[in-house]
Amino acid sequence: MKVTLTEPGLAGSYDVVKEEDGRLVLERNLEPDWAELHERHGTRALSDEEFDEVFGDLPRGTGGG
Amino acid sequence: MAAAGGPRFRAAFAEAAWREDMRRYRSSPSVQRMAAAARRDAEVRGVEPGRLHACQADGQDGTRLPNCVKLYLPPEAADPRFRMVFAAAVSDDAPAGMVLAYLAFGASHHPPEAHAPTVYELADVRLRERPR
Numbered sequence: 204m205k206v207t208l209t210e211p212g213l214a215g216s217y218d219v220v221k222e223e224d225g226r227l228v229l230e231r232n233l234e235p236d237w238a239e240l241h242e243r244h245g246t247r248a249l250s251d252e253e254f255d256e257v258f259g260d261l262p263r264g265t266g267g268g
Numbered sequence: 269m270a271a272a273g274g275p276r277f278r279a280a281f282a283e284a285a286w287r288e289d290m291r292r293y294r295s296s297p298s299v300q301r302m303a304a305a306a307r308r309d310a311e312v313r314g315v316e317p318g319r320l321h322a323c324q325a326d327g328q329d330g331t332r333l334p335n336c337v338k339l340y341l342p343p344e345a346a347d348p349r350f351r352m353v354f355a356a357a358v359s360d361d362a363p364a365g366m367v368l369a370y371l372a373f374g375a376s377h378h379p380p381e382a383h384a385p386t387v388y389e390l391a392d393v394r395l396r397e398r399p400r
Contacts, residue, residue: 218284218288220291223294230284230287240280240282240357240369241357243280244278244280244357244359244362244367244369245359245360245361245362246357246358246359246362246367246369247357247358247359248335248357248358249335249356249357249358251325251334251335253358254334254335254356257356257364257365257366258320258322258337258356261320261321261322261337262321262322263321263322263323263324
Protein backbone atom coordinates (compact mmCIF):
# COMPACT_ATOMS: atom_id res chain seq x y z
CA MET A 204 0.00 0.00 0.00
CA LYS A 205 1.25 3.47 -0.81
CA VAL A 206 0.29 6.68 0.95
CA THR A 207 1.03 10.31 0.25
CA LEU A 208 1.73 12.77 3.04
CA THR A 209 1.39 16.51 2.61
CA GLU A 210 2.77 17.70 5.96
CA PRO A 211 5.62 20.18 5.48
CA GLY A 212 8.87 18.35 6.00
CA LEU A 213 7.23 14.96 5.49
CA ALA A 214 5.61 15.52 2.13
CA GLY A 215 6.08 12.69 -0.28
CA SER A 216 5.13 9.14 -1.21
CA TYR A 217 5.49 6.36 1.36
CA ASP A 218 5.11 2.59 1.42
CA VAL A 219 3.14 1.06 4.31
CA VAL A 220 5.23 -1.85 5.52
CA LYS A 221 4.31 -4.47 8.11
CA GLU A 222 7.21 -5.37 10.34
CA GLU A 223 7.73 -8.87 11.73
CA ASP A 224 6.38 -7.80 15.11
CA GLY A 225 3.17 -6.68 13.48
CA ARG A 226 3.81 -2.94 13.58
CA LEU A 227 2.98 -0.88 10.54
CA VAL A 228 5.67 1.58 9.53
CA LEU A 229 5.99 4.12 6.77
CA GLU A 230 9.01 3.88 4.51
CA ARG A 231 9.85 6.71 2.22
CA ASN A 232 9.22 5.63 -1.34
CA LEU A 233 12.41 6.52 -3.15
CA GLU A 234 11.22 5.02 -6.40
CA PRO A 235 12.02 7.38 -9.23
CA ASP A 236 9.90 7.35 -12.31
CA TRP A 237 11.39 6.53 -15.66
CA ALA A 238 11.91 10.20 -16.52
CA GLU A 239 14.08 10.60 -13.42
CA LEU A 240 15.92 7.33 -14.07
CA HIS A 241 16.57 8.37 -17.65
CA GLU A 242 17.80 11.79 -16.54
CA ARG A 243 20.01 10.31 -13.83
CA HIS A 244 21.65 7.76 -16.09
CA GLY A 245 21.49 9.62 -19.38
CA THR A 246 19.27 6.96 -20.90
CA ARG A 247 16.14 6.78 -22.99
CA ALA A 248 13.58 4.06 -23.62
CA LEU A 249 14.31 1.55 -26.36
CA SER A 250 12.14 1.21 -29.37
CA ASP A 251 10.98 -2.28 -30.24
CA GLU A 252 13.29 -2.22 -33.25
CA GLU A 253 16.29 -1.26 -31.13
CA PHE A 254 15.51 -4.02 -28.65
CA ASP A 255 15.32 -6.61 -31.41
CA GLU A 256 18.54 -5.32 -32.90
CA VAL A 257 20.44 -5.69 -29.62
CA PHE A 258 18.66 -8.59 -27.96
CA GLY A 259 17.00 -10.36 -30.87
CA ASP A 260 19.37 -13.32 -30.61
CA LEU A 261 18.72 -13.96 -26.94
CA PRO A 262 16.86 -17.12 -25.97
CA ARG A 263 13.34 -16.50 -24.73
CA GLY A 264 11.87 -18.21 -21.70
CA THR A 265 8.73 -20.25 -21.88
CA GLY A 266 5.64 -19.62 -19.83
CA GLY A 267 5.30 -16.26 -18.14
CA GLY A 268 7.73 -13.45 -18.73
CA MET B 269 23.69 -8.06 -31.05
CA ALA B 270 24.08 -9.06 -27.38
CA ALA B 271 26.65 -11.76 -28.03
CA ALA B 272 28.38 -13.79 -25.37
CA GLY B 273 31.81 -12.31 -24.72
CA GLY B 274 30.69 -8.83 -25.72
CA PRO B 275 30.87 -5.79 -23.42
CA ARG B 276 28.88 -6.09 -20.24
CA PHE B 277 25.78 -4.00 -19.67
CA ARG B 278 25.67 -1.51 -16.84
CA ALA B 279 22.86 -2.17 -14.32
CA ALA B 280 20.89 0.39 -12.30
CA PHE B 281 18.88 -0.60 -9.22
CA ALA B 282 15.92 1.30 -7.77
CA GLU B 283 16.07 0.97 -3.99
CA ALA B 284 12.36 0.87 -3.19
CA ALA B 285 11.69 -2.03 -5.55
CA TRP B 286 14.78 -3.84 -4.27
CA ARG B 287 13.79 -3.42 -0.62
CA GLU B 288 10.28 -4.64 -1.36
CA ASP B 289 11.62 -7.75 -3.07
CA MET B 290 14.13 -8.50 -0.30
CA ARG B 291 11.39 -8.14 2.32
CA ARG B 292 9.45 -10.81 0.48
CA TYR B 293 12.30 -13.21 1.22
CA ARG B 294 13.08 -12.09 4.75
CA SER B 295 12.47 -15.63 6.00
CA SER B 296 14.88 -17.00 3.39
CA PRO B 297 18.27 -15.39 4.06
CA SER B 298 19.99 -17.70 1.59
CA VAL B 299 17.76 -16.38 -1.19
CA GLN B 300 18.44 -12.80 -0.08
CA ARG B 301 22.18 -13.49 -0.12
CA MET B 302 21.97 -15.00 -3.57
CA ALA B 303 20.02 -12.01 -4.88
CA ALA B 304 22.38 -9.55 -3.20
CA ALA B 305 25.40 -11.29 -4.70
CA ALA B 306 23.82 -11.10 -8.16
CA ARG B 307 23.09 -7.42 -7.65
CA ARG B 308 26.63 -6.71 -6.49
CA ASP B 309 28.06 -8.52 -9.47
CA ALA B 310 25.75 -6.65 -11.85
CA GLU B 311 26.61 -3.26 -10.35
CA VAL B 312 30.36 -3.80 -10.03
CA ARG B 313 31.18 -5.83 -13.14
CA GLY B 314 28.10 -5.29 -15.29
CA VAL B 315 25.79 -7.93 -16.73
CA GLU B 316 27.26 -10.39 -19.16
CA PRO B 317 25.14 -10.44 -22.34
CA GLY B 318 25.52 -14.20 -22.70
CA ARG B 319 23.68 -14.74 -19.40
CA LEU B 320 20.58 -12.82 -20.43
CA HIS B 321 17.27 -14.13 -21.72
CA ALA B 322 14.65 -11.97 -23.37
CA CYS B 323 11.30 -11.65 -21.62
CA GLN B 324 8.11 -12.22 -23.54
CA ALA B 325 6.44 -9.02 -24.66
CA ASP B 326 3.11 -10.85 -24.28
CA GLY B 327 3.57 -13.74 -21.86
CA GLN B 328 1.37 -16.79 -21.62
CA ASP B 329 0.57 -15.77 -18.05
CA GLY B 330 -0.88 -12.45 -19.19
CA THR B 331 2.14 -10.37 -18.22
CA ARG B 332 3.56 -7.88 -20.69
CA LEU B 333 7.28 -7.21 -20.50
CA PRO B 334 8.29 -5.61 -23.80
CA ASN B 335 11.95 -4.69 -24.17
CA CYS B 336 12.82 -6.50 -20.93
CA VAL B 337 15.50 -9.06 -20.20
CA LYS B 338 16.18 -11.41 -17.31
CA LEU B 339 18.87 -13.32 -15.50
CA TYR B 340 18.31 -16.88 -14.33
CA LEU B 341 19.46 -17.34 -10.73
CA PRO B 342 21.34 -18.92 -9.14
CA PRO B 343 23.53 -19.12 -12.21
CA GLU B 344 25.11 -22.44 -11.27
CA ALA B 345 21.79 -24.26 -10.79
CA ALA B 346 20.66 -26.86 -13.31
CA ASP B 347 17.10 -25.53 -13.11
CA PRO B 348 17.29 -22.00 -11.70
CA ARG B 349 14.12 -21.10 -9.86
CA PHE B 350 14.63 -17.37 -9.61
CA ARG B 351 14.78 -14.51 -12.09
CA MET B 352 16.05 -10.95 -11.98
CA VAL B 353 14.15 -8.86 -14.51
CA PHE B 354 15.43 -5.63 -16.07
CA ALA B 355 14.06 -3.08 -18.50
CA ALA B 356 16.59 -2.19 -21.18
CA ALA B 357 17.34 1.46 -21.89
CA VAL B 358 19.63 3.14 -24.38
CA SER B 359 22.61 5.07 -23.04
CA ASP B 360 25.05 6.84 -25.29
CA ASP B 361 27.82 6.78 -22.70
CA ALA B 362 27.38 3.31 -21.18
CA PRO B 363 29.29 0.20 -22.29
CA ALA B 364 27.49 -1.45 -25.18
CA GLY B 365 25.21 1.61 -25.30
CA MET B 366 22.76 0.01 -22.91
CA VAL B 367 21.72 0.24 -19.27
CA LEU B 368 19.61 -2.42 -17.59
CA ALA B 369 17.16 -0.91 -15.09
CA TYR B 370 16.16 -3.33 -12.33
CA LEU B 371 12.47 -4.22 -12.26
CA ALA B 372 12.06 -7.22 -9.98
CA PHE B 373 13.57 -10.30 -8.37
CA GLY B 374 11.69 -13.41 -7.41
CA ALA B 375 10.53 -16.89 -8.27
CA SER B 376 9.44 -17.58 -11.80
CA HIS B 377 6.46 -19.56 -10.56
CA HIS B 378 4.77 -20.52 -7.28
CA PRO B 379 2.53 -23.38 -6.30
CA PRO B 380 -1.09 -22.32 -6.95
CA GLU B 381 -1.86 -22.41 -3.23
CA ALA B 382 0.87 -19.86 -2.51
CA HIS B 383 -1.20 -16.94 -3.86
CA ALA B 384 2.04 -15.04 -4.35
CA PRO B 385 2.97 -12.93 -7.36
CA THR B 386 5.62 -14.27 -9.69
CA VAL B 387 8.60 -12.12 -10.59
CA TYR B 388 6.96 -11.51 -13.97
CA GLU B 389 3.77 -10.23 -12.40
CA LEU B 390 5.76 -7.91 -10.16
CA ALA B 391 7.82 -6.62 -13.08
CA ASP B 392 4.69 -6.15 -15.20
CA VAL B 393 3.02 -4.01 -12.51
CA ARG B 394 6.13 -1.90 -11.95
CA LEU B 395 6.69 -1.40 -15.65
CA ARG B 396 3.12 -0.18 -16.08
CA GLU B 397 3.21 1.99 -12.95
CA ARG B 398 5.86 4.24 -14.33
CA PRO B 399 5.22 6.19 -17.51
CA ARG B 400 8.16 5.64 -19.81
